[in-house]
Structure formats: structure tokens, C-alpha cells
Amino acid sequence: MHRSPFPSPSRSWRRGGPVALVLTALALAAVPATATATADPAVRAGHCARMGHLRVPGAEHQQTACLAELTTAGTVASGHTDPADWGGLTPKDLAVPSGVPGIQIDGYFPDASTTNTNHGWNHDAQFVIRLPDRWNGGLVVAGTPGNREQYANDRAIADGALARGYAYAATDKGNTGLAFYRDGKAPGDAIVEWNERVTQLTRAARATIAQRYHRPPSRTLAAGLSNGGYLVRWQLENHPELYDGGVDWEGTLWRAGGPTLLDFLPKALRAHPVYAAGGEGAERAREAMHAAGFPAETEFLWPYHHKVYWDLTQRIYREELDPDFDGATEAGTPYCTTGTPACDTDYDYATRPEEVRQAVERIALTGRIGKPLVTLHGTLDALLPISQDSDVYARMVREAGRERLQRYYRIEGGTHTDALADVFPDRLRPLAPCYREAFTVLEAWLAQGYRPPASGTVALPAGRTAVASANDCSLDTGGAGGTS
Template sequence: MYLRSLAIAPLLMATVLAVPAAARTGPVDVRVPGAEYTVSARLADLTTTGTRLTGHTDPADWAGLEAPGTTTPSAVPGVQVDGYFPDTSKTNTNHGWNHDSQFVIRLPDHWNGGLVVAGPPGLREQYANDRIISDQVLAKGYAYAATDKGNTGPEIYKDGDRPGDAVMEWHRRVTELTVAAKQVTDRHYGRTPRFTYAAGLSAGGYLVRWQLEHRPSLYTGGLDWNALTFTADGGLLATLPPALRAYPRAKEGDRSAHAAMLAAGYPEGSERQWEWHHKNQWDLLQRVVREELDPGYDGPAQAGTPLCPEGTGAGCDTDYHFASRPRAVHKAVKRIALTGSIRRPLISIQGSLDALTPPAAFGDVYHRMVTNAGRAGLHRYVMVPGGAHTDGLVVLDQDHLRPMLGNFTAALSDLEAWTRPTSTS
């Protein structure tokens, strides 16, 4: 049985290792193994309070991910390293580099011996988690590393040679950065991390699960938040088209269409979010993900026709039926699908009113997958009443939605207690 509430365990802090005084005052030139280009800077504050003033973050990248009025920790001095690994795609325009596989590594002066690695949600870039993850973990003394996943924006399907290549690159880039960041801490602090966690929201949460299934030796544990879950049954390709078909009719008061939305897994009580998701996410993500995994569906067109009405027919993503697609399409999806066979402790927090990766079709499904794989003892599944897909959506229904950032930080403390039971304050 999964957990319905999260007990906030006492924070078991590791001994803090400070950077030597000479390193705090001297020139900065941090080398990142395998990187093609890097630039380092000593900053008075590595959190967004400081980095948005110095240009070491991009507020547009984390826009909409936090509830209005959210405050985050600040005053964490240290070193920031920006750069990129070798890559041929150029969707990420940050810093004017026009180069993908960009990353950021932050090294606080007062280090707790740990590292947190993250990938961005959706089609965003390496600074997307700066408010919701980086600020939180830096305040605890963690080093932090984030990747852009190797491709960004609404045309990720152009990266790679065969269906699924762009998504598989996401995993390779997380692994690449984790390995490099551990070596960076070794050179900067004099030792490698004693504990390393993968963390992420939405698509970033999917990355966490994949890493714990396939690269467990790199991590102590993981924490995901409303994670996307690709499965052999299609994931988003199975859940988005029913919403695209039913919502326009449900909006007009068609009760059978409303029932179809609920039957597809969209939570009762999330209705006030549906219009926003229909305009901004369901259609876009369906077309982008489908083009990446099933490019033949719309022939020579790329990513279909936006918001084509139900009944348009061939090539319209509203009429897409994953189950009836050719074997090659199912093979492409299986290539990127999760199995549930995690090999390190994982905490998953899931919003009960998430209308993009709804619990019935995503969080609940993955918990069953983990259980069926015989790994139930490594998974704690936390349902957060009133949680939407991102905290920025709280404004759509302030009577029923609540921010989940506090649950994320509590879950991190719980993960620390679970995976480091002998830590001392």
C-alpha cells in the first residue's frame, strides 16, 4: 500500500566540509571532465536571489513552476560552472552558445558531502529547476548539477536518427553529467560525494526513475515529483488523445464527454485546470512526443496540426490511437519505457489533482510496476492532496489546489534519513 502522507523525519545532516580559505579568495578555473567548454565564476550567492542579478540563471526557464509568493533560501556563496559537452544539435541558445548538452554545476563553499543531479521538466533548459530544486539543496550544503538533457524546445524530434533517439539522449546526458560532477567535487573539495541523489519534476522525474533502473551505482537514491512515465502501453500517447477528443465536448456541457475524461484518468476536481492544459500542454506534448516516437503517423508533416478537431482523421493527433499503431511504433516506445526495476531507494510525490500526469495513469501505474518487479521495499509513493502538475497552476483553482514544494523538501529530508541512517549532526 502506498503512503498517503509524508512524515517529516528529522534532518540528519552530514558533517559540513568547507572549502579552504585559499580556494574561496583565489581565481576560479574549474575543469569539467569531458566538457567541450566551461566558464567558472565565484559568486556571493549561488541561489536565484543572487544569480538572477548576475546573469547566472534564466528566470524564463523556471517561469510557472512555483506558486506566486514563493520564497526560497538564499545567501549561499560558492562557485558556479557553466558549459557544454560535445554535441551536434543547437536548440539551446543560452549564453549565445547555440549549443546543446549545456549544464550548470554549483559548488557551495560550505559543502555537506553530497551531490544532487537534475534534468529539466518538459522542453526546458538547465536552469529550470533553479528555484524548486537548486535553491533548496544548496541551502542544505549540497553541490548541484543540472543538464538541459541534450535537446530543448518544441522540435526535439529533429535530434537523432531514429524514433526515440532524442529521449534516449536525455538519459545519456544525465549519466554523463553525474559522472563528471562527481569528479569535479573530488578536485574541488578533495573527495567525491558520499551520497548522490537524482531529483526531478515531470520529465525530470522520468529521468530519475530511468537512472535508478539502469545506472544505480551512480546514486544513493532518488526523488521524483509528478513524474512522467513512459510505459509499453504508451504513457502520454495513450492518455493525451482521449483528453483532446473529450474536453471540447465536456466544455460545452456534454456529460458523457466529462465521464470520458474521468475514465481516461483525469482526476475529478481537476476540471478548472482543463482549459489551460488544453490550450498550453496536452496538444503540444502529444504532437511533440508522437513525432519523436511515431513520425510516420502524419507522413511528411512534422508534429501534426495544432488542435485539429476530433474526426479530422489521418495525421490528426486528436484522433491518435496508440494501441492500433504498427509494431515498429510500439517497439520505439518500449525502447524508452520504464520497467519499475529500481535498484536504489526512490520517493515519488504525486499531486492528487495533477491533470497532465494524473495519478491513476502515471504515479499509481509506476508504483504497481515497482511492486510487480519485486522492488516495493525501495519505493515510497506519496500522494499530495490538492497537488497540481506544477505549483504555478495553483492560481487556476485556489480553493482546491495547493503548492507541493514543501512536500518536495520534506521528501528530501525523508530520503536523507532513509538512505543515511548513520549520519550525525
């Protein structure tokens, strides 16, 4: 869910605007306009050294700040993050590390769209790069979940990475907000840009790091959740030369032959109201929900997801990939009932024209990862059901002959949004600590030749306190690990 309001149902915007995919040649870009700010009065050798000389290749604009604290323990107060951007993504008791001084660079690459209003720039392709004084030689790159902006991963991913000494870079993916589908000319353009912007930022961040520390990163890792997890998968499939590995936290699955959210969300929109109403047909509707991928154990989550996620998600992603379904209407009619003309509740991907599958193919995953990938997914995910997403992707990786490059952990009791674990602490566990553990597993796998715990289901521990659940997770599945 994004905080932006849903756009009005007008369609005069769309296919004539310029495609926002201006990717300037990094090494040959003109020097961008630069502003330098000092939040720490003691800029000296070793702390923010050479800050004024840093240039992000390809950036149209950047501003640089010397900060006493790069994690959210300091950036909330200094104004170098946006808490609204990461609201709801992590449990309230997740520990916040501190003690990471360094340089933050905010800026944007050339782009024609204007959905991101951060800094008053009204300019997309915004990024943030954080360079700690005490650097471990590595870089973590992230694209945002949902349709959020570049600070969305600051609590979930950036804090932990920075505390471990990594440099960190994140992008808004080139378009933001619930009307992200307005960006581009052809179906799929907006999501295609997501992938290109992550690639662009990775190259630029690596070059910026070489300026700051006088050597390129020795390790580059991709990390992300939800749509950000999809970006990790895509990068390791299409640009493995840029990365050493990645962590995929419940990544969205796109493949032309399905399943995708365009398959299972309309089924939920049809069945859930009948189930919720009770009476005749309720049990059949319940069975239809289970068949669509929403297991019985998630039934307590269905009312919330029907109200908040299913309808909105179906309409805006369908608009991006199949805009002709509802003619001149923009992103359908909210909560339309079955039988209403051009109603997303009745959407049937299998019967749509071939052009729709071609649009999905532009963003599709193959499973052909080229570098080690750790995937984790909650068994109680009621937005992207595990049987319709990561179970399928793990099979794709296996069928592509890349199984040795993946570890896949099914987290019992995890759901798509960690804030729900605060609401249902007796039924759910947050995934944030499991992500942090997956990150350490990947580090060991790459650095020491350590063989990670076998893929499998991670049992839900009994009798844990909320604080322990928010900060501790073992990925031991009982399978073989040890050294390779």
C-alpha cells in the same frame, strides 16, 4: 509549456542529421577551453579556492565564476540563472534561501544540435555545476522538466539543495524547445539522449567535486519533476551504482504496453470539446474524460489544459516516437477536429505499427529501481493523471519486488504546475514544499536508517494561508514510520 515558438510545419529537417550522442570518455578527454570570471572581488582561500584549476571531464567548453551567492537570491542579479527557464514551476510565495557563496561552472559537452541559445553558445548538452564553499559532502543531480534548459530547476530544486550544503549539477538533456524531436535519426533518439546526458553529467560532476574538495561526494542524489522525475526513475533503474537515492516529482511514465500520454491525451482531445460545448453528448463526453484518467475534481482545470498543454504535448511527443503517423507534416495539425486525416485527436496508440512500441521500449521504465526512491504526485494532476502515471509506476515497482526501496506519496490537491496553485488557492496546493520535505525524508532514510512515513495519500490541510501552503508540507500519511 516552453517559451519557444512552435516550429513551422516542414519536414525537410529530420532523419539525416547526426545523432547528438557524442559522449567523450571522461577520464581521457582533452582539456576544454576555459574562461574564468570573478563576480566576487574577494577570491581567497576557502572562498572559490583553486577555481582556476577546475576542469569538468569531457566538457568541450566551460566558464567558471566565483559568486557571493549561488541561489537565485543572487544569481538572478548576477546573470547566472535564467528566470524565464523556471517560470511557472513554483508558487510565488516559495521562500528563497540565501547565504551560499561558491563557484559556478557553466559549459557544454560535445554535441551536434544547437537548440540551446544560452550564453550565445547555440549549443546543446549545456550544463551548470554549483560548488558551495561550505559543502556537506553531497551532490544533487537534476535533468530538466518539459523541454526547458539547464536552469529550469533553480527555484524548485537547486535553491533548497544548495542551502543544505549540497553541490548541484543540472543538464539541458541534450536538446531543448518544442521541436526537440528534430534531434536524432531514429524515433526515440532525443529522449534516449536525455538519459545519457544525465548519466554523463553525474560522472563528470562527481569528478569535478573531487578536484574542488579533494574527495568524491559521499552521497549522490537524483532529483527531478515531470520529465525530470522520469529521468530519476530511469537512472535508479539503469545506473544505481552512481546514486544513493532519488526524489521523483510527478515523473512521466513511459512503457511500451501503456499507459502513456499517447493513450490518454487523444481521449481528452476528443472528449473535452464535446463536454465544453454542452448539449447532447456532453455528459457522455464527461464520463469519457473520467474514464481516461481525469477525475471529476479536475474539471475546473480542463479548459486551461486543453488550451495550453494537451494538444501541444500530444503532438510533439507523438512526433518523437511515431513520426510516420502524419506523413510529411511536422508534429501534426494544431487542434484538428476528429475525422481530419492524420489528426492527433484520433491517434490510437494500440493500433499503430509494432515499430512505434519498439521506439517507446527504448525509453521505457521497468520499476526495477536499485536505490531508495521517494515519489510524489498530485491527485489533481490534469496533465499526467495520477491513475495513469505514478499509481501505475508504484505498482510496477511492487511487481518488480522493489517495494521496500520506494515511498510513494499521493498529494491531495496537488496538480502538475505549481503556478496554478496561485490561481486557485482555495482548490489546489503547491508541491514544491512537499518535494523539499520528501528530500529531507530521503536524507534521513539514507543517513540514519530512519523508516520514512508509510506510502499513502497526504491529506489537503484546511485553512492554510498561501504563504504556509507554499512552504510547509507534512508527508505523514498516518502509517508506520520510525526507525528501521
